[in-house]
Amino acid sequence: MQRVEPAPQDFDRVLSSMCTEPHxxxxxxxxxxxxxxxxxxxxxxxxxxxxxxxxxxxxxxxxxxxxxxxxxxxxxxxxxxxxxxxxxxxxxxxxxxxxxxxxxxxxxxxxxxxxxxxxxxxxxxxxxxxxxxxxxxxxxxxxxxxxxxxxxxxxxxxxxxxxxxxxxxxxxxxxxxxxxxxxxxxxxxxxxxxxxxxxxxxxxxxxxxxxxxxxxxxxxxxxxxxxxxxxxxxxxxxxxxxxxxxxxxxxxxxxxxxxxxxxWPEGYREQYHRSMDNAEWLAAELRERGYDVVEPELPLVAADVSVALVEELRERGWRVAKTEAGELRVVCMPHVTRSMLRSFVADLDWY
Amino acid sequence: MQRVEPAPQDFDRVLSSMCTEPHxxxxxxxxxxxxxxxxxxxxxxxxxxxxxxxxxxxxxxxxxxxxxxxxxxxxxxxxxxxxxxxxxxxxxxxxxxxxxxxxxxxxxxxxxxxxxxxxxxxxxxxxxxxxxxxxxxxxxxxxxxxxxxxxxxxxxxxxxxxxxxxxxxxxxxxxxxxxxxxxxxxxxxxxxxxxxxxxxxxxxxxxxxxxxxxxxxxxxxxxxxxxxxxxxxxxxxxxxxxxxxxxxxxxxxxxxxxxxxxxWPEGYREQYHRSMDNAEWLAAELRERGYDVVEPELPLVAADVSVALVEELRERGWRVAKTEAGELRVVCMPHVTRSMLRSFVADLDWY
Missing domain, CATH: 3.40.640.10 (Type I PLP-dependent aspartate aminotransferase-like (Major domain))
Known part of the structure; x- marks a missing residue:
C-alpha cells in the first residue's frame, strides 16, 4: 500500500466548508x-x-x-x-x-x-x-x-x-x-x-x-x-x-x-468585520452581474448562479456548495480572503 | 487567563488507559x-x-x-x-x-x-x-x-x-x-x-x-x-x-x-507478544506476592489488591483503575513497558 505523504489541506479554493484553518x-x-x-x-x-x-x-x-x-x-x-x-x-x-x-x-x-x-x-x-x-x-x-x-x-x-x-x-x-x-x-x-x-x-x-x-x-x-x-x-x-x-x-x-x-474578543471582532465586508463585497459583485442575491445577514452569500455554471467552477477547482433551492452558496470563513473572492469572481466572468 | 503551554502527555505511569501514545x-x-x-x-x-x-x-x-x-x-x-x-x-x-x-x-x-x-x-x-x-x-x-x-x-x-x-x-x-x-x-x-x-x-x-x-x-x-x-x-x-x-x-x-x-501485521504481532509477555510477567509477580490474579487471556491483568493500596499507588502518581468488583486493573498497552511494570511492582512492595 502507498505511504501517507499528503500535502497539507489547501484552503485556497474552499468556499463550501463551515470549517477553516485552525489558528x-x-x-x-x-x-x-x-x-x-x-x-x-x-x-x-x-x-x-x-x-x-x-x-x-x-x-x-x-x-x-x-x-x-x-x-x-x-x-x-x-x-x-x-x-x-x-x-x-x-x-x-x-x-x-x-x-x-x-x-x-x-x-x-x-x-x-x-x-x-x-x-x-x-x-x-x-x-x-x-x-x-x-x-x-x-x-x-x-x-x-x-x-x-x-x-x-x-x-x-x-x-x-x-x-x-x-x-x-x-x-x-x-x-x-x-x-x-x-x-x-x-x-x-x-x-x-x-x-x-x-x-x-x-x-x-x-x-x-x-x-x-x-x-x-x-x-x-x-x-x-x-x-x-x-x-x-x-x-x-x-x-x-x-x-x-x-x-x-x-x-x-x-x-x-x-x-x-x-x-476573544478582539481577534474574533476583527474577523467578523473582515468576513462581513467580504460577504457584502461578493454580494454586490454578484448583483452587478445580474444575479439574484440573498442579502447577507452574517458572512454567507447565496445567489441564483446556474447549476451548470457551478459545475464549471467546480471543475476549475472551486469547492462550492448549493442550497436546497439550487442557489450557489459561499461561506465566508476566516480563510476566505478578498483576493480569493476576486479570483473566484474572475473565474465566474470567464464563463 | 493563562496561556496553554502544557508538557506533552506523560504516559510513564499510565496503567489505566485503553488509549496509548500514537505511533x-x-x-x-x-x-x-x-x-x-x-x-x-x-x-x-x-x-x-x-x-x-x-x-x-x-x-x-x-x-x-x-x-x-x-x-x-x-x-x-x-x-x-x-x-x-x-x-x-x-x-x-x-x-x-x-x-x-x-x-x-x-x-x-x-x-x-x-x-x-x-x-x-x-x-x-x-x-x-x-x-x-x-x-x-x-x-x-x-x-x-x-x-x-x-x-x-x-x-x-x-x-x-x-x-x-x-x-x-x-x-x-x-x-x-x-x-x-x-x-x-x-x-x-x-x-x-x-x-x-x-x-x-x-x-x-x-x-x-x-x-x-x-x-x-x-x-x-x-x-x-x-x-x-x-x-x-x-x-x-x-x-x-x-x-x-x-x-x-x-x-x-x-x-x-x-x-x-x-x-500491520508484523509491528502489531511483535506488540502483541511484548504486551502479552508483560501481562504474564506482572500476573506472576503479583501471584508470588500472594494476590489473587485473574489469569490474563489478552494483555490485561486484574488482581485483588486492596482499595487502600490502590489509593497509595495513585498518590505515588500511578494512574490505575479498578474493576467493578474492586480489583486492581492494569491494561498492558503498547506504552506499558517491562521497566514501567518493574517500577510499579517496586512501589507496590514499598507499602
Missing part, C-alpha cells in the same frame, strides 16, 4: 494534546482542566455565567444531545420537537436516533416564523429549536420570540449557533442566553472559532439539564459520563481553549 | 490532516480517499473482504451505531438488545439514546454464557452482542456460539473488539468475520492500533446494513450521511491509515 496557537495546542482523552478525566487530568476552561469561555461568549456543558465532537452531537436532554426530561411517551425547516440536518438525525417526532415550520423571509412555530407545539413538545446563523443563508431566527413559544408549552428552548456563535457577538442580533430564556445552545469552536476539529460545544443553563444525559461509568475513576461519545479528543479541547485565548 | 507515523499524519473533515467528502477529497483505505485495512484485520464501514469517533459511537442499525432494520415496536453484563457501558448509553431495552446476561468464568444469552432472546431481540477483549478482564466471549444465538431469532450479531481487535489476530481466539457469522463489529485504531484519537471503527458485513443509518444531507455535495457525528476528524482517519500501514 496557529490552536494547531500547536492540538498537536501537544494529541495523545490525551478528556473522556477519562482522572487519567488525563490536565486536559480535563482545560475542558472546564473551554466551557467557561464559551459561557462568556454566549452571555451565560456559570455555564454547564462540554466540548462535543461537533454541532451534530450537540444538537442530538440537546434533543436527548429534552426528551429525557419530559414526561411523555410521544415526544415531538419543533424546528424550522431550515434547521440543520442533524435534527433529522437526532429524530431518527432518539425516536422523537420532528415537526418542521417553514420560514418567512429566511427566518423562523414564531406564529407558524406556535401552531405546531403542543403538550408533547419537548423542545423548540431556533437557529442563529442558518447553514444555508446565515440568517438569524427571532430567538426571544421562539423562546416564548417553547416555554408556553413548558418545552425546552435550544439555539443552534454552531456556525454563527463566534460571529454573532459583534452583530446587533439577539441570540444568546443573555438575550432570551435559552436553555441549551450549540456553538462550535472548530467552525468560526478557529479551533481544530473536533471541537464543538454544548452549553446548558444549569447542570441539572446535563444530568439528564448521565450514564454510569464503571472502570473509569470518574463515575458518570454525559457525553455521547466515550473516548474524546484532547486535541480538540486544548485547541478550543488556545483559539479562544488568542482571539 | 510516530500516526502522529505525523494526524498533524498533516488536522484541518480536514471527512464528514464533507466532496470538499475534503483526499481524506475521504484515506477513509476508504482505512476501512479496507480494517477489513483485512478482521477477516472481512469488501467491508462496509467508517472511521468513528471511537468505540462508543460504533457500538451505538450497531444498535441503531439493528433497531432500524427490525420490525418491532419494542426492540431489545442482549449483551453480557460485562459489555462496555456504551451499550447502556446506546439503550438510553436509542430507546431500546437492554437485557444483560451474567458471565461464566468471565465469558458470556451462550445458554444464558439464549434464554434472554425473543422475537423482539434486534441485536445480540459479544465482546472480544472485555474492558475489565480482557476476556473473549465465545463468538461463534453467540452468533448462533443471535441468528436463531433473526437478530443481528455484533462483536465489540474495540480494544482487543489489534491484539486478537495474533492469538488463537475465534472472534472475527472469518470465524463466525458476525454482522457488525467495533474495532478502534486509536486503542491498540496506535492511531491518534479520534479514530474508532465500525465495520458491517454489507453496505445495506450501513444504509439503515442514512440521513439526507442537503448543502453538502454528497447526498447521504451514515455517521452519528457530522463534521469529523481527518486527523483521526489519516492517523489510522498511517498506523496500520506502519504496523
Amino acid at each position: 496557529p496557537m490552536a494547531r500547536q495546542a492540538a498537536e501537544r494534546f494529541l495523545a490525551t482523552n478528556p473522556g477519562d478525566p482522572a487519567t488525563y487530568q490536565e486536559v480535563a482542566d482545560l475542558e472546564r476552561e473551554a466551557v467557561e469561555m464559551l459561557g462568556t461568549v454566549t452571555g451565560l455565567p456559570d455555564p454547564a456543558g462540554y466540548v462535543t465532537s461537533g454541532g451534530t452531537e450537540a444538537n442530538i444531545q440537546a434533543v436527548r436532554i429534552a426528551r429525557n426530561r419530559a414526561d411523555t411517551d410521544d415526544p415531538n420537537v419543533v424546528v424550522p425547516t431550515h434547521g440543520h440536518f442533524s435534527f433529522w438525525k437526532a429524530a431518527d436516533v432518539l425516536g422523537v417526532e420532528l415537526r418542521t415550520a417553514p420560514p418567512s423571509d429566511y427566518r423562523a416564523d414564531p406564529d407558524v412555530m406556535a401552531e405546531l407545539v403542543d403538550a408533547d413538545t419537548v423542545l423548540v429549536a431556533g437557529v442563529a446563523g442558518t447553514t444555508e443563508y446565515g440568517y438569524v431566527d427571532p430567538i426571544p420570540e421562539l423562546a416564548e413559544v417553547a416555554h408556553s408549552v413548558d418545552a425546552l428552548f435550544h439555539v443552534d449557533a454552531a456556525w454563527g456563535g463566534f460571529y454573532l457577538p459583534f452583530s446587533d442580533h439577539r441570540w444568546h442566553f443573555g438575550h432570551a430564556a435559552v436553555d441549551t445552545m450549540t456553538i462550535d469552536p472548530h467552525k468560526v472559532g478557529q479551533a481544530a476539529v473536533p471541537a464543538g460545544g454544548l452549553l446548558a443553563r444549569s447542570p441539572e439539564l446535563l444530568d439528564e444525559l448521565a450514564i454510569d461509568t464503571p472502570y473509569l475513576e470518574s463515575t458518570k459520563q454525559v457525553t455521547l461519545t466515550g473516548t474524546r479528543s484532547g486535541a480538540g479541547v486544548a485547541s478550543a481553549v488556545a483559539a479562544m485565548e488568542a482571539l | 510516530p507515523m500516526a502522529r505525523q499524519a494526524a498533524e498533516r490532516f488536522l484541518a480536514t473533515n471527512p464528514g464533507d467528502p466532496a470538499t475534503y477529497q483526499e481524506v475521504a480517499d484515506l477513509e476508504r483505505e482505512a476501512v479496507e485495512m480494517l477489513g483485512t484485520v478482521t477477516g472481512l473482504p469488501d467491508p462496509a464501514g467508517y472511521v468513528t469517533s471511537g468505540g462508543t459511537e460504533a457500538n451505538i451505531q450497531a444498535v441503531r442499525i439493528a433497531r432500524n432494520r427490525a420490525d418491532t415496536d419494542d426492540p431489545n438488545v442482549v449483551v453480557p453484563t460485562h459489555g462496555h457501558f456504551s451499550f447502556w448509553k446506546a439503550a438510553d439514546v436509542l430507546g431500546v431495552e437492554l437485557r444483560t446476561a451474567p458471565p461464566s468464568d468471565y465469558r458470556a454464557d451462550p445458554d444464558v444469552m439464549a434464554e434472554l432472546v425473543d422475537a423482539d431481540t434486534v441485536l445480540v452482542a459479544g465482546v472480544a477483549g472485555t474492558t475489565e478482564y480482557g476476556y473473549v466471549d465465545p463468538i461463534p456460539e453467540l452468533a448462533e444465538v443471535a441468528h436463531s431469532v433473526d437478530a443481528l450479531f455484533h462483536v465489540d473488539a474495540a480494544w482487543g481487535g489489534f491484539y486478537l489476530p495474533f492469538s488463537d481466539h475465534r472472534w472475527h468475520f472469518g470465524h463466525a457469522a458476525v454482522d457488525t463489529m467495533t474495532i478502534d485504531p486509536h486503542k491498540v492500533g496506535q492511531a491518534a484519537v479520534p479514530a474508532g471503527g465500525l465495520l458491517a458485513r454489507s453496505p445495506e446494513l450501513l444504509d439503515e443509518l442514512a440521513i439526507d444531507t442537503p448543502y453538502l455535495e454528497s447526498t447521504k450521511q451514515v455517521t452519528l457525528t457530522g463534521t469529523r476528524s481527518g486527523a483521526g482517519v489519516a492517523s489510522a491509515v498511517a498506523a496500520m500501514e506502519a504496523l
Whole structure:
C-alpha cells in the first residue's frame, strides 16, 4: 500500500466548508494534546482542566455565567444531545420537537436516533416564523429549536420570540449557533442566553472559532439539564459520563481553549468585520452581474448562479456548495480572503 | 487567563488507559490532516480517499473482504451505531438488545439514546454464557452482542456460539473488539468475520492500533446494513450521511491509515507478544506476592489488591483503575513497558 505523504489541506479554493484553518496557537495546542482523552478525566487530568476552561469561555461568549456543558465532537452531537436532554426530561411517551425547516440536518438525525417526532415550520423571509412555530407545539413538545446563523443563508431566527413559544408549552428552548456563535457577538442580533430564556445552545469552536476539529460545544443553563444525559461509568475513576461519545479528543479541547485565548474578543471582532465586508463585497459583485442575491445577514452569500455554471467552477477547482433551492452558496470563513473572492469572481466572468 | 503551554502527555505511569501514545507515523499524519473533515467528502477529497483505505485495512484485520464501514469517533459511537442499525432494520415496536453484563457501558448509553431495552446476561468464568444469552432472546431481540477483549478482564466471549444465538431469532450479531481487535489476530481466539457469522463489529485504531484519537471503527458485513443509518444531507455535495457525528476528524482517519500501514501485521504481532509477555510477567509477580490474579487471556491483568493500596499507588502518581468488583486493573498497552511494570511492582512492595 502507498505511504501517507499528503500535502497539507489547501484552503485556497474552499468556499463550501463551515470549517477553516485552525489558528496557529490552536494547531500547536492540538498537536501537544494529541495523545490525551478528556473522556477519562482522572487519567488525563490536565486536559480535563482545560475542558472546564473551554466551557467557561464559551459561557462568556454566549452571555451565560456559570455555564454547564462540554466540548462535543461537533454541532451534530450537540444538537442530538440537546434533543436527548429534552426528551429525557419530559414526561411523555410521544415526544415531538419543533424546528424550522431550515434547521440543520442533524435534527433529522437526532429524530431518527432518539425516536422523537420532528415537526418542521417553514420560514418567512429566511427566518423562523414564531406564529407558524406556535401552531405546531403542543403538550408533547419537548423542545423548540431556533437557529442563529442558518447553514444555508446565515440568517438569524427571532430567538426571544421562539423562546416564548417553547416555554408556553413548558418545552425546552435550544439555539443552534454552531456556525454563527463566534460571529454573532459583534452583530446587533439577539441570540444568546443573555438575550432570551435559552436553555441549551450549540456553538462550535472548530467552525468560526478557529479551533481544530473536533471541537464543538454544548452549553446548558444549569447542570441539572446535563444530568439528564448521565450514564454510569464503571472502570473509569470518574463515575458518570454525559457525553455521547466515550473516548474524546484532547486535541480538540486544548485547541478550543488556545483559539479562544488568542482571539476573544478582539481577534474574533476583527474577523467578523473582515468576513462581513467580504460577504457584502461578493454580494454586490454578484448583483452587478445580474444575479439574484440573498442579502447577507452574517458572512454567507447565496445567489441564483446556474447549476451548470457551478459545475464549471467546480471543475476549475472551486469547492462550492448549493442550497436546497439550487442557489450557489459561499461561506465566508476566516480563510476566505478578498483576493480569493476576486479570483473566484474572475473565474465566474470567464464563463 | 493563562496561556496553554502544557508538557506533552506523560504516559510513564499510565496503567489505566485503553488509549496509548500514537505511533510516530500516526502522529505525523494526524498533524498533516488536522484541518480536514471527512464528514464533507466532496470538499475534503483526499481524506475521504484515506477513509476508504482505512476501512479496507480494517477489513483485512478482521477477516472481512469488501467491508462496509467508517472511521468513528471511537468505540462508543460504533457500538451505538450497531444498535441503531439493528433497531432500524427490525420490525418491532419494542426492540431489545442482549449483551453480557460485562459489555462496555456504551451499550447502556446506546439503550438510553436509542430507546431500546437492554437485557444483560451474567458471565461464566468471565465469558458470556451462550445458554444464558439464549434464554434472554425473543422475537423482539434486534441485536445480540459479544465482546472480544472485555474492558475489565480482557476476556473473549465465545463468538461463534453467540452468533448462533443471535441468528436463531433473526437478530443481528455484533462483536465489540474495540480494544482487543489489534491484539486478537495474533492469538488463537475465534472472534472475527472469518470465524463466525458476525454482522457488525467495533474495532478502534486509536486503542491498540496506535492511531491518534479520534479514530474508532465500525465495520458491517454489507453496505445495506450501513444504509439503515442514512440521513439526507442537503448543502453538502454528497447526498447521504451514515455517521452519528457530522463534521469529523481527518486527523483521526489519516492517523489510522498511517498506523496500520506502519504496523500491520508484523509491528502489531511483535506488540502483541511484548504486551502479552508483560501481562504474564506482572500476573506472576503479583501471584508470588500472594494476590489473587485473574489469569490474563489478552494483555490485561486484574488482581485483588486492596482499595487502600490502590489509593497509595495513585498518590505515588500511578494512574490505575479498578474493576467493578474492586480489583486492581492494569491494561498492558503498547506504552506499558517491562521497566514501567518493574517500577510499579517496586512501589507496590514499598507499602
